[in-house]
Amino acid sequence: MKHALLAKCALLIAPILKGQGSLSQTLEPMLSNLDPSERGLAHQLILGTFRQGPRLERIAQQLLDKPLKEKDKDVYALILLGLYQLDFMRTADHAAINNTVDATLSLKKSWAKALVNGVLRNYQRDQAKIFETLDNDICFHSAFPGWLAKRVKKFWPEQKEAVYQASNSQPAVxxxxxxxxxxxxxxxxxxxxxxxxxxxxxxxxxxxxxxxxxxxxxxxxxxxxxxxQDSAAQFASQLIELESNQRVLDACCAPGGKTCAMLEAEPELASMVAIDLEADRLKRVEQNLSRLNLSAELIAGDVSQTESWWDGQPFDRILLDAPCSATGVVRRHPDIKYLRRPEDINALADTQLQLLLALWPLLKKGGTLLYATCSILPTENEQVIDRFLKQSNDATSVPLQLPIGFAQEHGWQFLPEQHSETTAGHDGFYYAKLVKD
Known part of the structure; x- marks a missing residue:
């Protein structure tokens, strides 16, 4: 492994550790600038380090005398990369250490050479003692940030171990x-x-x-x-029960997987309106529609500001794939562990409720609104639906029955499941089906 590649990985990881940027913005541009022979390795190193990040950080904290300065977050990222290699990759230990140490030179921080070398060699020597010290540490055990690990434990006490394991695994396609x-x-x-x-x-x-x-x-x-498209997400086009000549709205549609799935499921719709806040994200929707030879009316706009984009004609079906914490897709987007904050959850739940309340008047009497999130937190799921139903006298929650996942008081929850020889695996996801009386 080239030490220069490790340095590039550390430079990508460092800002996200500070809560700046995201892998969706930075990973593909970085990979595209690498030699094709290095892309797979860089991808594995970066995503693997984020998947195990909270665990690796607990180990690093045991090995560092004091926290590194913010300006040296790249060195800290390099230490996490080194620990990841020692614990989770087949690279020989001596090669992993030597390459990680040499990467300090590529970062132009030769002063850190001795520090990185000492940390990684001390980890080799004292691993058993460190593990014993961290035995009851929830971040070390789950590789989740503490606040999120505790919520998983609170909401899913029987399934928590499976949720941690699946969320830290590499998803299948x-x-x-x-x-x-x-x-x-x-x-x-x-x-x-x-x-x-x-x-x-x-x-x-x-x-x-x-x-x-x-x-x-x-x-x-x-x-x-x-x-x-993940198994859990594929049920959207079935649950919404499309028929020919219906007007359908896909709210918060990007990147367009569910838009396309609905058009494939019912090609004789009267119209499909797909709206998303960001025009740039609609380009991906357009690309997916084009490849599949499908068409929809794409609108860049704020879903909640219906007066700015709605033509006044009610919809037979509405899919609201609401913005959420994405805690059900951590295995695909492991930087969520660093980008999401505990205070985000209630704010997201309020936004989700506002979107439901804004879109409900656009639905025909007898029509169906399918609410979906890729969250595993009831705060964003059945609790939002419960709040909505208490404010909407003309809404009924329809019981669901699917071959995977399980029923909630309102709706249906999938928890992330790991791919194995006997299970296909799927993301964490939630659906609620609401009919207008």
Whole structure:
């Protein structure tokens, strides 16, 4: 491993440790500037270090005499990268240490060479003692920030260990087969003929790949035969129960996976309006629609300010994939552990309620609004629905029944599940189905 690559990884990680920027903004540009032979390794190092970050930080705190200065957060990131290599990668210990130490030179911080070397070698020597010291530390045990680990423990006491483990694992790729192009059975046969290893979930029937592949090289990518979409998210297009000639609104639509899934499920809609706050994010929606040869009316605007974009014609169906903490997709976006704050949750719940209240008047009598989040916190899920129902006399929550996940008082919750030889795995997700009386 080149020490210069480690330095580049540390420079990307450091700002996010300070709460600045995100992987969605910085990771792809950084990877695109690397030699193709280095991209996979850099991706593994960066995401792995964030997945295990709170745990690695607890270890680092045991090894450092005092915290490093903010301006030296890159050195601190380098130490976390070194600890990650020693604990979670197959790199020989001596190579991991030497390369991490040499990376201080690429950072132009030669003074840190002795510090990084000492920390990593002391970890090698004192690992058992450090683990014993941290035995009851929830951050070390869960690799979650303390506030979030405690909420998982509070809300899901029986499932907490599985939630931690699944959230810290690498997600597999699940495919959504376009029913306008193929059936799941037919596409499974195509994959078999191509030699691609996959699972067909006994519960959902969805296809999950067993190995990392270049998605663009799979059969049918160019003609839109499939898209990548997690199992939990795939139920949206089923639960909303579309019919021909309906007017449908996809609120907070980017990146467009559910927009496309609904258009695939019912190609004879009267109209599909897809709205998102940021025009830049709508470019991704446009790209997905184009690849799948689908069309929708795209609007950049504030969903809650309906007077600025609604034409006054009510909708038969509304999907509100509400902005949320994203605590159900930490395995895909592990920097959430650093970007989310405990005070964010109640603020997000208030925003979610405001969006529901703003969109409800746009729904026809007898119409359906499907509320969705990728959160595992009831504060954003069934508690929001409960608050909404208490303020809306003409709304009824419809009981749901799905092959995975479990019922809540209002709606249906998925907790993250790890991919294995026997399970396809899925993200944490929540749905509630509301009908207008």
């Amino acid at each position: 699940t495919l959504r087969v376009n029913p306008l192009k193929s059936s799941i059975e037919e596409y499974a046969d195509q994959l078999t003929q191509t030699g691609i290893e996959f699972q067909r979930s006994d519960q959902t029937g969805f296809i999950t790949l067993n190995q990392a592949v270049d998605i663009t090289q799979l059969p049918g990518f160019d003609d839109g035969t499939f898209s990548v």
